[in-house]
Amino acid sequence: MRAPEPLPATRVVAAPAVLDGIATDGGITLRLAVDEALVLGGGAVVDDEAALVEDEAGFVGWWLTPDELTEVAHHLEWTIPAERPALAQGLVAGVPARLWLTEERSLLLVSGAYAHELVERLP
Amino acid sequence: MSPVAGQFLLDGSALGFEPGDTVAVAVVRAAQHPGHGGTLCLAGDCGNCVAEVEGIAYVRTCLTPAADGMAVTRHPTDGPPRWHAEPRETEVPVAHDETDVAVIGGGDAGRAAATAEEQAGRRVLVLDGPAGDEVVAVYAGPTVIVRRHGAMVHIRATEVVVATGTAETQPVGPGSRLIGLLTSRAAQQLHAAGVDLGRAVAVGPVPAGVPCTALRGSLLRLEGDSRVSAVVTRDAEGENRVECDTVILDLGRSPRDMLSRMAGDLPVRVVGSAAETHPLPPPPTAGVVCPCVGTTVDDLEGVWSRGFRELELIKRASLAGTGTCQGSVCMPHVLSWIAARTGEAPPPFTARPASRQITLGEAAADVHLDAFRRTPLHDEHLALGARMDRFGGWWRPWHYGDHLAEYRAVREAVSLGDVSTLGKFIVAGQDTVEFLQRLYPTDVSTIRPGRSRYALLLNERGHVIDDGMICRETEDRFVLTFTTGGAGNAEMWMRDWLETWGLQVHLMDRTMSLAAINVTGPRAAELLARVGLTDPLRFLQHAHVEVAGIPAHVMRLSFTGEASFEIHHPVDRSVDLWRGLMAMGGDMGIRPHGLQALFALRLEKGHVIIGMDTELDSTPRRLGMDWAVNMDKRDFLGRDALARTAALPDHRRLVGLTMDGPAPTEGSPIWSDGDVIGHVTSTFASPTLGHAVMLGWQKRTPFPEQVEVDGRTATVGAPPFYDPEGARARA
Numbered sequence: 001m002r003a004p005e006p007l008p009a010t011r012v013v014a015a016p017a018v019l020d021g022i023a024t025d026g027g028i029t030l031r032l033a034v035d036e037a038l039v040l041g042g043g044a045v046v047d048d049e050a051a052l053v054e055d056e057a058g059f060v061g062w063w064l065t066p067d068e069l070t071e072v073a074h075h076l077e078w079t080i081p082a083e084r085p086a087l088a089q090g091l092v093a094g095v096p097a098r099l100w101l102t103e104e105r106s107l108l109l110v111s112g113a114y115a116h117e118l119v120e121r122l123p
Numbered sequence: 124m125s126p127v128a129g130q131f132l133l134d135g136s137a138l139g140f141e142p143g144d145t146v147a148v149a150v151v152r153a154a155q156h157p158g159h160g161g162t163l164c165l166a167g168d169c170g171n172c173v174a175e176v177e178g179i180a181y182v183r184t185c186l187t188p189a190a191d192g193m194a195v196t197r198h199p200t201d202g203p204p205r206w207h208a209e210p211r212e213t214e215v216p217v218a219h220d221e222t223d224v225a226v227i228g229g230g231d232a233g234r235a236a237a238t239a240e241e242q243a244g245r246r247v248l249v250l251d252g253p254a255g256d257e258v259v260a261v262y263a264g265p266t267v268i269v270r271r272h273g274a275m276v277h278i279r280a281t282e283v284v285v286a287t288g289t290a291e292t293q294p295v296g297p298g299s300r301l302i303g304l305l306t307s308r309a310a311q312q313l314h315a316a317g318v319d320l321g322r323a324v325a326v327g328p329v330p331a332g333v334p335c336t337a338l339r340g341s342l343l344r345l346e347g348d349s350r351v352s353a354v355v356t357r358d359a360e361g362e363n364r365v366e367c368d369t370v371i372l373d374l375g376r377s378p379r380d381m382l383s384r385m386a387g388d389l390p391v392r393v394v395g396s397a398a399e400t401h402p403l404p405p406p407p408t409a410g411v412v413c414p415c416v417g418t419t420v421d422d423l424e425g426v427w428s429r430g431f432r433e434l435e436l437i438k439r440a441s442l443a444g445t446g447t448c449q450g451s452v453c454m455p456h457v458l459s460w461i462a463a464r465t466g467e468a469p470p471p472f473t474a475r476p477a478s479r480q481i482t483l484g485e486a487a488a489d490v491h492l493d494a495f496r497r498t499p500l501h502d503e504h505l506a507l508g509a510r511m512d513r514f515g516g517w518w519r520p521w522h523y524g525d526h527l528a529e530y531r532a533v534r535e536a537v538s539l540g541d542v543s544t545l546g547k548f549i550v551a552g553q554d555t556v557e558f559l560q561r562l563y564p565t566d567v568s569t570i571r572p573g574r575s576r577y578a579l580l581l582n583e584r585g586h587v588i589d590d591g592m593i594c595r596e597t598e599d600r601f602v603l604t605f606t607t608g609g610a611g612n613a614e615m616w617m618r619d620w621l622e623t624w625g626l627q628v629h630l631m632d633r634t635m636s637l638a639a640i641n642v643t644g645p646r647a648a649e650l651l652a653r654v655g656l657t658d659p660l661r662f663l664q665h666a667h668v669e670v671a672g673i674p675a676h677v678m679r680l681s682f683t684g685e686a687s688f689e690i691h692h693p694v695d696r697s698v699d700l701w702r703g704l705m706a707m708g709g710d711m712g713i714r715p716h717g718l719q720a721l722f723a724l725r726l727e728k729g730h731v732i733i734g735m736d737t738e739l740d741s742t743p744r745r746l747g748m749d750w751a752v753n754m755d756k757r758d759f760l761g762r763d764a765l766a767r768t769a770a771l772p773d774h775r776r777l778v779g780l781t782m783d784g785p786a787p788t789e790g791s792p793i794w795s796d797g798d799v800i801g802h803v804t805s806t807f808a809s810p811t812l813g814h815a816v817m818l819g820w821q822k823r824t825p826f827p828e829q830v831e832v833d834g835r836t837a838t839v840g841a842p843p844f845y846d847p848e849g850a851r852a853r854a
Contacts, residue, residue, distance in 0.1 A: 006695065011631065011636070013629045013630065013631045014629065035629065036631070050551070050552055050553070050627075050629065051629070052549055052551055052629045052631045054549070054631065054633070054636070055693065056636055057636065057693045057694050057695040057696075058635045058636035058637075058694050073221075073279075074219035074221075074277070074279075075489075077263060077264065077266075079264075093491055094490075094491035094492075094493070094494055095491075095494045096494070111496075111635045112499065112635070112694060113496035113497055113498065113517075113635045113694075114494055114496055116497055116501075117491075117494040117495070121491055
């Protein structure tokens with residue numbers, strides 16, 4: 001697999017309702033957990049002083065072609081969700097990773113600490 | 124005369140084969156047996172024809188096409204196949220495929236199922252053994268694992284249809300291990316291949332087209348030395364003995380349903396004769412029931428008499444069904460044998476992958492080892508000559524070629540350590556202090572903003588499960604650190620308790636978002652002054668500052684025993700910071716240190732490593748760390764257990780030990796009065812102190828003050844061994 005690209009982001013931990021109301025200027029908001037969101041690119045406006053909002057440099061990723069997504073699907077022990085958009089989280093070739101899927105494009109997202117494993121394991 | 128297609132080596136001797144022969148057919152054609160006796164099914168159902176082929180043991184020769192020059196070696200009669208010590212090229216290619224329906228079996232039922240599915244508009248893959256698709260497993264997904272011409276194919280399907288038909292029942296009784304016994308289908312196969320079966324007789328229905336003599340009655344016994352010479356049957360008129368060269372046995376059928384039995388709740392459907400109920404054979408009364416492992420009827424009687432009455436337990440106790448064919452041959456007989464005792468045959472036992480013997484290379488195809496993380500400094504370490512090792516789920520530098528030089532750099536100058544792997548968490552919110560008060564045995568309320576404290580993490584039993592630092596940033600915001608290997612559990616621990624207690628606290632894991640470099644040594648502050656930290660922090664102080672122009676959270680602490688500054692910073696700036704520090708410290712004798720040096724440095728200070736020096740039930744008292752527990756606090760996890768056990772005697776303690784001479788091996792037993800009373804957990808021959816220092820467990824009272832380790836006398840002494848006042852760490 002080719003080298004991944006950095007995915008500068010903002011990480012937010014807050015109450016679910018606060019995360020629902022995150023405003024972003026061109027960013028992609030990924031809901032990683034009930035109380036956690038990752039906003040890729042663009043800024044994040046979080047309307048809650050109690051929220052934890054931190055710059056995040058720990059993620060890298062690959063924007064996948066349809067063929068690459070098909071190949072990635074061969075390395076899952078779970079089924080890629082059919083609906084779009086979707087955020088799926090699980091092991092990809094044994095590596096903890098996430099897939100952000102829209103009608104137009106797909107992003108394979110992984111912590112930078114694991115990126116080398118995916119580079120080695122995916123064709 | 125048939126054309127000879129080639130020759131292969133059978134036990135080192137050349138053996139000719141004809142076009143289309145499998146190894147087993149060629150061997151039988153030469154009037155031999157591919158194994159050492161027993162009925163041949165020539166369909167892959169039994170283990171009677173397995174042999175070593177091209178160095179791979181347990182290969183079903185009935186499914187292996189004969190090839191010119193191939194080496195076939197029969198397994199020994201008195202032990203396992205020979206072990207090949209030399210490494211083999213074992214990487215097996217993997218292909219992936221997907222379909223709506225995977226039909227396993229290309230017979231009538233399989234083709235009918237495939238046609239029906241295709242007519243319903245579904246994509247269908249038919250996996251037919253004779254065509255080269257040997258299905259060995261069905262996993263979750265469902266995913267069908269196929270061995271196909273030296274490669275593995277992993278097929279994801281929406282549904283799996285098992286149409287594998289039936290296996291033929293093999294005889295159990297006197298003479299059942301002789302050579303010259305064939306199932307009905309095997310006889311047909313051999314006859315079609317032009318193999319001369321000699322004087323052949325048939326017990327049961329006569330196979331169509333095969334010249335043989337039909338015998339009356341049921342099988343009583345088979346006679347012969349190593350090869351069958353006669354068969355005895357019995358009917359209403361009595362026993363009937365017939366001399367012969369080959370006995371063809373049609374004793375019934377059983378479903379080939381192993382793949383469906385390993386599928387559990389997966390969408391797997393069985394069709395055709397594999398789905399039908401077939402009569403069980405008569406209960407065996409003597410002889411080998413399971414030819415793969417040699418389980419006899421007497422063995423079944425033995426386990427039954429010992430109280431094993433469930434099929435799964437009988438299988439485990441007798442090993443019937445655990446061999447090459449995984450119960451294909453023996454299970455009908457074992458079920459019948461149980462039914463004769465209970466009045467009812469139990470359901471067949473669960474099957475587990477793989478249904479066929481596969482090589483380690485085939486099993487490992489497309490399987491990955493656990494993923495190990497790399498810090499952003501990984502390539503820097505390699506460039507500096509580090510020997511990397513796996514530790515706590517990360518690749519970490521063990522040393523950079525000279526761990527004692529690294530040790531001296533810390534003690535005498537300045538050194539860098541990559542501690543990016545530490546668990547790092549932000550906790551904040553209105554209930555944060557209450558949360559941490561309940562979580563930790565230390566009084567968190569007395570930590571002022573800008574200050575930090577070492578803390579143990581205890582479970583409800585008062586056992587130490589991790590340790591780390593608590594750094595208070597504001598009234599209700601803290602940064603917590605945990606050990607490299609314990610960070611994941613610590614996060615789960617915190618989240619579980621937050622949910623249980625219902626407190627208003629936010630928790631953010633920053634472990635893989637922030638890197639961390641430990642600058643340590645007597646000249647550490649001097650180095651940091653060169654990169655902009657001109658106002659050095661006091662011991663246990665922490666602050667958000669810029670270091671070499673990089674935003675950082677710096678913590679003043681000490682694990683090495685020297686002044687230490689842990690610089691937490693964004694992972695994407697780590698290489699810049701590392702290189703900047705190394706460059707600025709060049710004239711100070713700076714060099715990085717790996718884990719080997721770090722473990723030695725901390726051992727001189729008596730600092731424990733959780734999981735290495737501690738055990739699962741280590742309490743603060745046993746570790747000599749009561750000072751880290753504030754029993755005046757109202758409540759914290761583990762407090763009740765510590766209070767309850769405080770007055771009880773304890774026969775275990777972790778102690779420091781010193782000894783002249785070299786350091787013994789970690790794990791060495793600790794002796795006292797001729798008995799082992801514990802073991803050493805950490806050792807180091809300290810060049811600074813001039814003797815070996817150790818941590819180790821004493822597990823017998825009264826605790827002796829002198830013990831024996833590695834044949835030498837060791838003296839118990841409370842750590843720290845180095846700088847006991849801590850002046851250097853606070854300098």
